[in-house]
Amino acid sequence: MSNHYDALETRSPEQREAAWMQALPAQIAHAKAHAPALAQSLADVDAAQVHTRAALAALPVLRKQELLDLQKASRAAGGSVFGGFSALGFGAAMPRVFASPGMIYEPEGRTPDYWRMARAIFAAGFRSGELIHNCFSYHFTPAGSMMETGAHALGCTVFAGGTGQTEQQVSAMAEMQPAGYIGTPSFLKIILEKAAEMGVALPSVRKALVSGEAFPPSLRDWLAERGVAAYQAYATADVGLIAYETEAREGLVLDEGVIVEIVRPGTGDLVPEGEVGEIVVTSLGALYPLVRFGTGDLSAFLPGPCPSGRTNQRIKGWMGRADQTTKIRGMFVHPKQVADIVRRFPEVLRARLVVSGAMAQDEMTLKVESSSVTEGLPERIRDVVREVTKLRASVELAAPGSLPNDGKVIEDARSYQ
Numbered sequence: 001m002s003n004h005y006d007a008l009e010t011r012s013p014e015q016r017e018a019a020w021m022q023a024l025p026a027q028i029a030h031a032k033a034h035a036p037a038l039a040q041s042l043a044d045v046d047a048a049q050v051h052t053r054a055a056l057a058a059l060p061v062l063r064k065q066e067l068l069d070l071q072k073a074s075r076a077a078g079g080s081v082f083g084g085f086s087a088l089g090f091g092a093a094m095p096r097v098f099a100s101p102g103m104i105y106e107p108e109g110r111t112p113d114y115w116r117m118a119r120a121i122f123a124a125g126f127r128s129g130e131l132i133h134n135c136f137s138y139h140f141t142p143a144g145s146m147m148e149t150g151a152h153a154l155g156c157t158v159f160a161g162g163t164g165q166t167e168q169q170v171s172a173m174a175e176m177q178p179a180g181y182i183g184t185p186s187f188l189k190i191i192l193e194k195a196a197e198m199g200v201a202l203p204s205v206r207k208a209l210v211s212g213e214a215f216p217p218s219l220r221d222w223l224a225e226r227g228v229a230a231y232q233a234y235a236t237a238d239v240g241l242i243a244y245e246t247e248a249r250e251g252l253v254l255d256e257g258v259i260v261e262i263v264r265p266g267t268g269d270l271v272p273e274g275e276v277g278e279i280v281v282t283s284l285g286a287l288y289p290l291v292r293f294g295t296g297d298l299s300a301f302l303p304g305p306c307p308s309g310r311t312n313q314r315i316k317g318w319m320g321r322a323d324q325t326t327k328i329r330g331m332f333v334h335p336k337q338v339a340d341i342v343r344r345f346p347e348v349l350r351a352r353l354v355v356s357g358a359m360a361q362d363e364m365t366l367k368v369e370s371s372s373v374t375e376g377l378p379e380r381i382r383d384v385v386r387e388v389t390k391l392r393a394s395v396e397l398a399a400p401g402s403l404p405n406d407g408k409v410i411e412d413a414r415s416y417q
Contacts, residue, residue: 005122008256009310031289037084061268063294068102098142106237109287116257117150120233120244124209128155135161135183147182170195180207239283248307251314265322266335276300276407278322298407324410335409356413364393
């Protein structure tokens, strides 16, 4: 039995990159032609010229809050509920619509495995002909359908367990003997604890694909001690599967259907390899062709190929949120403002705004890594901080590479006691 879902997973990085860059101009042209919001934001872009990573990186980043604002504005004006980002309207090609908190509405297409989850389900050990107990929600949010359609594409049968009703979940697992579980890791723990409390054995549940929340090593080990090998997937309702864990357990391998970049929070600028930043995804799907969608999640690329034999890039996994907007002395300060300050000084490599002090006594310190220190640099940076944020701050110079590599542009170190 193959250890890989398909041949795409083991093609050479050069083949993969060539295929993506060949597909990218057509995807940009498709987005401009069929998604009005993208036609507007990419109006000055020649799709035929977007065939390199550099050309892609020059396009604007669409962040989740902006998507929400545009959808709301469109609905208020009597326009598309999707804000002009969907390439199709309601009808046979769009059997379902889901919603994320906000509300952000997401279409589901009719194509098999629309969310591309089968690859992650396979990597978690599931195979055709098995029964899967799916405990993701089937209403409002797309998680339940995302996993179900992926399982169907893999050839599996799905029990639509959904959320809650823990005792009934235990009974269903005991009676139907599913090959494994799909859902949040915390709910799987609750189910196993309830089964132990009820004195019910669940001998068939030996594997799991978990997502939707953090999956710390402590919980992974807790499940393993009870005979369940659980692997994680990273996906969003906007772009589907982004990355998935393999038996190597060394980061998450990127999906074959998306192009992933990592940028400095608040900007569209790529970070150096290995540096933590915001995950930005370009979808190659036709129905909802999001281009440079900022997920708001932090991660970093890992060097080298996955020991599982899959050749796509890997990320460390979810490392926090990129939106670090912070209220300081009654004023909101955004990561983009820190980036604007850095751009004015070529000798500044990175910066980190640290907010300290007790509540109502906020103090701002901009720590900057500098390749060279010219006379009066701290004072000039301090003046620009005041100009950009309307707030006073002290400036501390730091050696290159000395600031933490955690993706934080703004660190809130205030005491709230």
